[in-house]
Amino acid sequence: MNQKTLLLIIAVFLSYNLWAQNKEIIATMDSQTAAHYKNSHPSEIDIVKTSNGISAVLLTEKMTQILRMESPVHGPQFMVAKSLQEASAVLNFSPKENQVQNFTITEPGLVYDFLDAVSQTHIENTILDLQNYGTRYHTKSQATQSVLDLKQKWDTMILASSRTDISTRLVTHAGSPMPSLILTIEGNSEPSEYVIIGGHIDSISWNNDDAPGADDNASGIASLTEIVRVLLENKYQPSKTVEVMAYAAEEIGLVGSAEIAADYKSNNVNVVSYLQLDMTGYNGSVEDVYILDDWYSSSALNQFLASLMDTYNSSGAHQFTYGFSQCGYACSDHASWALNGYPASMPFEAKLGEDNPFIHTPDDLFSVIQNGEHAVKFTKLGLQYIVEAAKGQKLNTSDFIQDKLTIYQRNHMLFYRFSGDDAIETIAMYDMNGRKIRTFGSVQEGFISIENIQQGIYVVVFNTITSQQLMKKILIY
Ligand SMILES: [Zn+2]
Incomplete structure (x- = not known):
């Protein structure tokens, strides 16, 4: 082997090593996980910036493989970002x-x-x-x-x-x-x-x-x-x-x-x-x-x-x-x-x-x-x-009989009037998470008390004696 060949081999070897250690993958990850791997694999990861418990990091290909294989959970433990700017946006995420x-x-x-x-x-x-x-x-x-x-x-x-x-x-x-x-x-x-x-x-x-x-x-x-x-x-x-x-x-x-x-x-x-x-x-x-x-x-x-x-x-x-x-x-x-x-x-x-x-x-x-x-x-x-x-904001159940129900609020009371042949039997109120917050039985008198119900948007469901359901969204203020 002449000297030239030897130098070439050394050059190739060096460039391979440089390539192998090239931390070219930009990613974000949990800051504790990043610190742990910086400690155990210092040449495979650089921590660029940490904020809100998240770190922007530079990883080698080898590091990404280790992270995936050692992941105690489902995901790869990191999320790739296109640029450091994009990674920084993740750090600032609220x-x-x-x-x-x-x-x-x-x-x-x-x-x-x-x-x-x-x-x-x-x-x-x-x-x-x-x-x-x-x-x-x-x-x-x-x-x-x-x-x-x-x-x-x-x-x-x-x-x-x-x-x-x-x-x-x-x-x-x-x-x-x-x-x-x-x-x-x-x-x-x-x-x-x-x-x-x-x-x-x-x-x-x-x-x-x-x-x-x-x-x-x-x-x-x-x-x-x-x-x-x-x-x-x-x-x-x-x-x-x-x-x-x-x-x-x-x-x-x-x-x-x-x-x-x-x-x-x-x-x-x-x-x-x-x-x-x-x-x-x-x-x-x-x-x-x-x-x-x-x-x-x-x-x-x-x-x-x-x-x-x-x-x-x-x-x-x-x-x-x-x-x-x-x-x-x-x-x-x-x-x-x-x-x-x-x-x-x-x-x-x-x-x-x-x-x-x-x-x-x-x-x-x-x-x-x-x-x-x-x-x-x-x-x-x-x-x-x-x-x-994916349903509409406009409630589409029984729209045709919906028109026959009118409601209004005054002095912490909700008044309702039903103009159909049917009559209201019970009323239930739901919050916007779909949780039933109140039920009213025997409500023929035409009003219910909404005192002590927090301000906000609710859905009121009127059940008629013939088992029809009418719904109205209301804002309690
Ligand atoms: Zn999966």
């Missing part, structure tokens, strides 16, 4: 900035029809279809193919429904060769307000040629696909625009959802609420559904989810239970929406640490979750969420 919709629960007729239509078999078939790609790791051709095939599956349902107000589109990404998929049902009276539900379709494993991702997250995509089927087969028409999203590249740092949520924010899209379904298949805890209440989740939306389950799932054929848990920093795509200022939540399959232990391995298979029974509950919750969140 959940209080999130706008909050007034959520009510007023559509039991529609909701129960949809819940009855949910098919466990359909969910199981979709999970198996997705598992059969072998891998959906974002750089693999199978990942892109799975998105194209899902588009075709959703398009076939749209075609069968003969609807022109429903469409799908692929979204390409700067940070991944894999596209995301979005289905849109245009709102028929408030189309500029968006109610969105989503989950990631990519997978990951220590062997990325063998990443079946049955629970993580074929189960969530199967729940979403069943939601689409039920909505379309039942000719559902929302007042607000409803979107269903299947994301690319969640597993490498929420890349697909981060690009989409940032795009919606920069176009001033009014997303009134976002729900994430990521892992719905494995039944590992005492309760069925765990609402994640990490700081970036919307507490108003979480309360709404709890109220939905109190209303629709506390007894009967659609009964299941829920609790609360946490999942750590940016554990799934809902964080992308939350960090862009949108109210976002995620109901999860189990309590922290009791979820599927085989995810991110070649053993994340349908045989572990055995059936689609658990995923059915999340499908139902998703339907409840869409119907109640």
